[in-house]
Amino acid sequence: MGTIHVMPVEIGFKHCDPAGIVFYPRYVEILNDTVEHWLRHGLGTGFATLHGERRIAIPIVNLQVDFIAPSRLGEDLACALRIDGVGRTSLKITIELRRAGHDEPVRLRAALVLVFVDMHTMRPIEVPEDVRRAIETGGY
Amino acid sequence: MGTIHVMPVEIGFKHCDPAGIVFYPRYVEILNDTVEHWLRHGLGTGFATLHGERRIAIPIVNLQVDFIAPSRLGEDLACALRIDGVGRTSLKITIELRRAGHDEPVRLRAALVLVFVDMHTMRPIEVPEDVRRAIETGGY
Amino acid sequence: MGTIHVMPVEIGFKHCDPAGIVFYPRYVEILNDTVEHWLRHGLGTGFATLHGERRIAIPIVNLQVDFIAPSRLGEDLACALRIDGVGRTSLKITIELRRAGHDEPVRLRAALVLVFVDMHTMRPIEVPEDVRRAIETGGY
Amino acid sequence: MGTIHVMPVEIGFKHCDPAGIVFYPRYVEILNDTVEHWLRHGLGTGFATLHGERRIAIPIVNLQVDFIAPSRLGEDLACALRIDGVGRTSLKITIELRRAGHDEPVRLRAALVLVFVDMHTMRPIEVPEDVRRAIETGGY
Numbered sequence: 001m002g003t004i005h006v007m008p009v010e011i012g013f014k015h016c017d018p019a020g021i022v023f024y025p026r027y028v029e030i031l032n033d034t035v036e037h038w039l040r041h042g043l044g045t046g047f048a049t050l051h052g053e054r055r056i057a058i059p060i061v062n063l064q065v066d067f068i069a070p071s072r073l074g075e076d077l078a079c080a081l082r083i084d085g086v087g088r089t090s091l092k093i094t095i096e097l098r099r100a101g102h103d104e105p106v107r108l109r110a111a112l113v114l115v116f117v118d119m120h121t122m123r124p125i126e127v128p129e130d131v132r133r134a135i136e137t138g139g140y
Numbered sequence: 141m142g143t144i145h146v147m148p149v150e151i152g153f154k155h156c157d158p159a160g161i162v163f164y165p166r167y168v169e170i171l172n173d174t175v176e177h178w179l180r181h182g183l184g185t186g187f188a189t190l191h192g193e194r195r196i197a198i199p200i201v202n203l204q205v206d207f208i209a210p211s212r213l214g215e216d217l218a219c220a221l222r223i224d225g226v227g228r229t230s231l232k233i234t235i236e237l238r239r240a241g242h243d244e245p246v247r248l249r250a251a252l253v254l255v256f257v258d259m260h261t262m263r264p265i266e267v268p269e270d271v272r273r274a275i276e277t278g279g280y
Numbered sequence: 281m282g283t284i285h286v287m288p289v290e291i292g293f294k295h296c297d298p299a300g301i302v303f304y305p306r307y308v309e310i311l312n313d314t315v316e317h318w319l320r321h322g323l324g325t326g327f328a329t330l331h332g333e334r335r336i337a338i339p340i341v342n343l344q345v346d347f348i349a350p351s352r353l354g355e356d357l358a359c360a361l362r363i364d365g366v367g368r369t370s371l372k373i374t375i376e377l378r379r380a381g382h383d384e385p386v387r388l389r390a391a392l393v394l395v396f397v398d399m400h401t402m403r404p405i406e407v408p409e410d411v412r413r414a415i416e417t418g419g420y
Numbered sequence: 421m422g423t424i425h426v427m428p429v430e431i432g433f434k435h436c437d438p439a440g441i442v443f444y445p446r447y448v449e450i451l452n453d454t455v456e457h458w459l460r461h462g463l464g465t466g467f468a469t470l471h472g473e474r475r476i477a478i479p480i481v482n483l484q485v486d487f488i489a490p491s492r493l494g495e496d497l498a499c500a501l502r503i504d505g506v507g508r509t510s511l512k513i514t515i516e517l518r519r520a521g522h523d524e525p526v527r528l529r530a531a532l533v534l535v536f537v538d539m540h541t542m543r544p545i546e547v548p549e550d551v552r553r554a555i556e557t558g559g560y
Contacts, residue, residue, distance in 0.1 A: 012176045013297050014169055018353055020298040024480050025452055029154055029445040036152045048214020060444050063485045073298055074188020153437050158493055160438040164340050165309040172305055200304050203345040213438055292456050293467060294449055309434055316432045327433060328494020354468020
């Protein structure tokens, strides 16, 4: 499966450290934002609905990030998400950040494993059927 | 002067605390984002240009915030900025946050005083002429 | 009442912006940390107990901050909290930040109004008797 | 080499999400804090000195995190850092988070690769001799 969702982000003061480049915990916040943005605007199933009404959480169990090149204050990045696998209870997601509108190498590449969890029992549950269907048949 | 710029924001996990409402330091980050968004997309003078090329910073000297009603995960807010005064070296800004697309009372009202500073000397400088003109003649 | 609690903080990368000084939303996070630290280590009533077991929240309703002088990466600050008033349902708190171990002027002065709220009804409740007593008779 | 530095952290409101557990980008901020704390209090070479005077930065190039069990508001964690390798220009670091004072499994395990960089040229430099010596001969 290729890229299925892109979230734009403008690098601002809140992202940058005294070296004038993005502070890496802020990149990880951007990774989480990309997943939320996809759930809401790509899948049409917001974290709020999953979390608030359906009592389903999607905690991360593994995160791997290659920080390839720095990003600076004022740059526009494109955060491209693709699904690399749908397991029984989990999703494998890759997110790549590039400078928007520039033909430049990837700045950052991340692999995330998320698990669907029932918030009452805090135990893994199967990937909800509507989420699985939206991913597999491609609402894309 | 009335509202001159509006920034939308979606309330996500990163903004919310265990009570499920926006954690107030995150609101203050949103206030700063609103000012940056106005400088970049309203005035057309990004923080990056002021900061990186022109070596001008705009630190805050006074902040007053009324937290009127809470905001929750998944809500869309509109952050409306207006200029309440242009001094010799400073700006007075008011920002109001409302739920977007809902006829509801203001959630949060903030007053900020920002001062223009030369980053070499760290002393106040006069509001740059292009910024003053853009505000007063209304590129709006 | 004088200062009743001091929280130390080391200014790190996470607090600082590209100008090398503390980014103001991070200061507001430090203000909140100071209140939590006082509740836990001063009063002996942690946010976790109030929040988790007693279902009491203490949202902020008004915040006023004077940013007097900047703080830099690597500095040690002392965050001094005092109670300026105990109302029926609210507390008035002042927090001053100074450079620790240096005879320098205040860097930042903040006034916060916090209200005690029942998390079930989300309505104000009277300041809990044990909190009021601990403040007034002075575990201090 | 075994654990060479431990930083304590109290889980507060700023770390937690609406599920009442630590939001994972905040864990990554804690990982960075642990490295800064070691540089300052373990090695005795603060980020501020490296960064401000010696113009050396230590950006991360690879991060791998296993999120094993959640942490909750009010818990005390111990963040244990060990050095797993010193290369020509890089350090491999492992950080494990456990609940302090409890005989419980690891909550989170992270591996970080950091590279020493000259801030003028932004190119890798050899691990500074004083840092290498402090690690290898064991100020520990």
